[in-house]
Amino acid sequence: MRRFVMKGNICYSNDNKELCVIENGYVVSEDGICQGVYEQLPEKYQMIPCYDYTDRLIIPGFTDLHVHAPQYSFRGLGMDLELLDWLNTHTFVEEAKYQELAYAEKAYDIFADDMRKSATTRACVFGTIHNEATLLLMEKLEEAGIKGFVGKVNMDRNSPDYLCEASAAQSAKDTEEWIKASKQFENIRPILTPRFIPTCTDELMEELSDLQKKYDLPMQSHLSENFGEIAWVQELCPDTSFYGEAYNKYGMFGNDCKTIMAHCVHSTEDEIKMMKDQGVFIAHCPESNTNLSSGVAPIRKYLDMGMKIGLGSDVAAGSTLSMFTAMSMAIQCSKLRWRLSDQELKPLNIEEVFYLATRGGGEFFGKVGTFEKGYEFDAVVLDDSSLRHPQELIVKERLERMIYLADDRNVVAKFVNGKSVPRDKDGDETAIFGGNQ
Incomplete structure (x- = not known):
């Protein structure tokens, strides 16, 4: 069984009217299927590997x-x-x-x-x-x-x-x-x-x-x-x-x-x-x-x-x-x-x-395109640190800027159906493992 957690600023849609944002939260993948998004990681997932993308944006692919x-x-x-x-x-x-x-x-x-x-x-x-x-x-x-x-x-x-x-x-x-x-x-x-x-x-x-x-x-x-x-x-x-x-x-x-x-x-x-x-x-x-x-x-x-x-x-x-x-x-x-x-x-x-x-x-x-439980786990991690700004921005504002200003250089990791996709053809996983607390 392939299980892991991703930690970061998680953004996804329930419908076309609402953008769900969990700041420095957790999303769990098990055999390529999303097991839900959490503000605090449940105890049953605390011992499995964690990709630590603290303060980066994690969105569905x-x-x-x-x-x-x-x-x-x-x-x-x-x-x-x-x-x-x-x-x-x-x-x-x-x-x-x-x-x-x-x-x-x-x-x-x-x-x-x-x-x-x-x-x-x-x-x-x-x-x-x-x-x-x-x-x-x-x-x-x-x-x-x-x-x-x-x-x-x-x-x-x-x-x-x-x-x-x-x-x-x-x-x-x-x-x-x-x-x-x-x-x-x-x-x-x-x-x-x-x-x-x-x-x-x-x-x-x-x-x-x-x-x-x-x-x-x-x-x-x-x-x-x-x-x-x-x-x-x-x-x-x-x-x-x-x-x-x-x-x-x-x-x-x-x-x-x-x-x-x-x-x-x-x-x-x-x-x-x-x-x-x-x-x-x-x-x-x-x-x-x-x-x-x-x-x-x-x-x-x-x-x-x-x-x-x-x-x-x-x-x-x-x-x-x-x-x-x-x-x-x-x-x-x-x-x-x-x-x-x-x-x-x-x-x-x-x-x-x-x-x-x-x-x-x-x-x-099929069941693709969000982090709701039961959906296939497709995820992209975005690093917006190159888009410099003097003011404090909330996560939604950071995502909005990415939509207008980002390009593929802001993509630092990608997962399809729970599998990491290397940035280069012959590359290895580039995700960062860390603690999940």
Whole structure:
């Protein structure tokens, strides 16, 4: 049995309205499961090892519900373009390179290493159409200590010849082979990944629907991100009244198919109702939506409706893997929507975005994203001593500053499912053992 205590300033969410703070308290992990948070350590835990992070911040690991691993190599480029032009100018050209395994090895080494050093513990990741490269990505994330899902992308139409699968049947065959091969991994699991409706024929969606039912897989894709994209889907799918129906008619829009839809910036009332009723997760990607001029999603409305929401970095339309950036931009974008568009939708606050980055997105992975008893023990330790200040700050204020000012250099330790993740690929545990009194 693997048991330990962590001591420090513990911050976590019970819900999206309250930030729980226990100053120099204790959180206990037993076989990767949280056993609760305590102001005073119970006697039964006083003799087990303690990671002593006195006065540092201990938070649940962040969850990234939407990131494109092959795009990490060109983050920060093409940000003057809108979505469809950006895809054709930068994205497709880069993703075609992953047919060469040597290139994929070099690129995914960088991506996985930076994921290891980040405050992210769980992620839902897009690969490319290439089986070998996608399996390589899964292997590197497994080695990096991340838990989550990786998808081999499907696209058999409206794509350049160099990045378009030969047929729906071939795409499905390759996908099934990849699903079977991915069983070798313990912490990284497969997720069906039709890129988006414009690049997937009806025949391919039918094939993927069959695979979803056969292997009981979750699904991830994009939804209502951009006006041009929405109009294109309506043209391609005249039998649907809104974008989400183009997924729903194949049984891949929540209900028995656990689903993440990225963006949902311009979803109609009917689409929102279907997402709510069928339990579709929304991956809110505020930096991406800003960079590609897509708009600002009505996250206040979604939260108030009790919908399932988390945050996504959406690299490379987002410029960084940092969920600190995703949180701060979620607040900033909500302020712009409130001020310029809809003053009935109040801006998001610190409690809400912290919830989205932890417990909100964590729900997609099960009991993940908080320190309540019975949840999987994902934790990140933050050292804010480099953010100098003359005044006394309470712990909540220190966390708030971290959301706006921190980067991965402030991460001093990370645990995923109770296991320490070294900062370096070949490193050892860096946590500090000490007394637990």
